[in-house]
Amino acid sequence: MSSGLAQRRRTAREAALTRAVDDGLLGPQSPLIGLLDVDGVLAAVDALHQAFDGPAPVQHTFAAKACGLVPVLRLLAEAGMGCEVASPGELEEALAAGFTVDRLVFDSPAKTVEELEFALAHGIAINLDNFQELARVDRLLTGRPAAGPVGLRVNPQVGAGAIGAMSTATSTSKFGVALRDPGAVEAVVEAFARRPWLNRLHAHVGSQGCPLPLIAQGIRAAYELAEQINTTLGRRQVTGLDIGGGLPVDFGSDEDRPTYAEYVAELRAAVPDLFDGRYTLVTEFGRSLLAKSGTIASLVEYTKSAGGRRIAVTHAGAQVATRTVFMPDAWPLRVGVFDAAGRPKQGPTEVMDIAGPCCFAGDLTAVGRELPAVEPGDVVALYDTGAYYFSSHFSYNSLPRPAVYGYRVDAAGQVRFAPVRDAQTLREVVEESGAAHVDALVALLPGNGSLPGDGSDRSAEATA
Numbered sequence: 001m002s003s004g005l006a007q008r009r010r011t012a013r014e015a016a017l018t019r020a021v022d023d024g025l026l027g028p029q030s031p032l033i034g035l036l037d038v039d040g041v042l043a044a045v046d047a048l049h050q051a052f053d054g055p056a057p058v059q060h061t062f063a064a065k066a067c068g069l070v071p072v073l074r075l076l077a078e079a080g081m082g083c084e085v086a087s088p089g090e091l092e093e094a095l096a097a098g099f100t101v102d103r104l105v106f107d108s109p110a111k112t113v114e115e116l117e118f119a120l121a122h123g124i125a126i127n128l129d130n131f132q133e134l135a136r137v138d139r140l141l142t143g144r145p146a147a148g149p150v151g152l153r154v155n156p157q158v159g160a161g162a163i164g165a166m167s168t169a170t171s172t173s174k175f176g177v178a179l180r181d182p183g184a185v186e187a188v189v190e191a192f193a194r195r196p197w198l199n200r201l202h203a204h205v206g207s208q209g210c211p212l213p214l215i216a217q218g219i220r221a222a223y224e225l226a227e228q229i230n231t232t233l234g235r236r237q238v239t240g241l242d243i244g245g246g247l248p249v250d251f252g253s254d255e256d257r258p259t260y261a262e263y264v265a266e267l268r269a270a271v272p273d274l275f276d277g278r279y280t281l282v283t284e285f286g287r288s289l290l291a292k293s294g295t296i297a298s299l300v301e302y303t304k305s306a307g308g309r310r311i312a313v314t315h316a317g318a319q320v321a322t323r324t325v326f327m328p329d330a331w332p333l334r335v336g337v338f339d340a341a342g343r344p345k346q347g348p349t350e351v352m353d354i355a356g357p358c359c360f361a362g363d364l365t366a367v368g369r370e371l372p373a374v375e376p377g378d379v380v381a382l383y384d385t386g387a388y389y390f391s392s393h394f395s396y397n398s399l400p401r402p403a404v405y406g407y408r409v410d411a412a413g414q415v416r417f418a419p420v421r422d423a424q425t426l427r428e429v430v431e432e433s434g435a436a437h438v439d440a441l442v443a444l445l446p447g448n449g450s451l452p453g454d455g456s457d458r459s460a461e462a463t464a
């Protein structure tokens, strides 16, 4: 049984694919595109807000790393979200999208002095990662209060989920203050005692692959620490709990599983008082808001056989599906096959590999899948790729970033597209590969009048 939401998503996706081929958005001149279902994104935001509705004030932020495309961030701002940023680039993207500073949370694990100064001066909420960073903020504030909320990230060390690289609460994780290490809790309480401006705790327990009870257990540890700090200090100093993101996504179907409502039910069972309104809650969901609304679509360039295996060569590989290609067991994707007119393909199936354009043998987005027989000119779609796929480009083989389009389908089935990101031009690829310094290395060679310190312009440029 599939839910109405899943049904709508599938119907809209198929309509958009057909129309993209009809309109030539996907074709020989642009054989790879990303598509984003605008109504799907809005439905996810809505489900999130409804699930957390209650007495506790909640600020929902979107984790920009999941999809830092500016029009997407703008849409989310319009829908009432805040934005969690973890690098100067993400911060600039969020500001360009129109997020006001009071709706931002800055979380980078490697914030520079300059970045901290910016956040502190503009009242952007920050979560500090470790005791050295706390000391750095002490020096920057020199007695002044911070303009915005300041939190401390803690690692409840509750253990790993199914994917090691996605598990942030292992005993040796690089994130936050490791709470179960000897003396850590006492040190955190002491840190709050000495800093009245420190008023939040932050725990992002893990992402894809982390079971809900594990996440809930980590949030419970952060909640209990907040209670301990406030009780010990005899004042309500911790006023906010940032519970991170990490709701896993079902990459095996069109369903939203688990739902935000199921997550909140799990949290209510594990930490009943979390929602009583004494703490402002902050969330930082990424993947679960965007993944199921995104599709990567590529033309099939060639089909062939090798050692008895059928292979379809497409333009979507490691550059847009990096995790899937390098960790295929952890990040399998569903594949859809469409004919040259962009209509879902029926008919006899065959077992095949779906390959990308990158020059290494492992560049496969699916292996040994039974799919409708594919011919050159058909379209292969990779589903659930709205987060961390086309928005997290890997520039292997100097492959350009593909265009991304948002779409809406009205009641009559009419598809409207909006550009989200233009395809990167080859000129831009060359420019970002150092074209401005084309002669710089040759100029270092003997006989080119540019030994260090000879004062020539080239050497000045090369050593600048």
Ligand SMILES: *Cc1c(COP(=O)(O)O)cnc(C)c1O
Residues within 6 Å of the ligand: 063, 065, 066, 084, 086, 107, 204, 206, 207, 208, 244, 245, 246, 247, 284, 285, 286, 287, 288
């Ligand atoms: C990546 C990240 C998130 C978002 O995780 P999702 O699994 O995409 O929901 C939230 N908070 C922090 C600190 C993160 O690093």
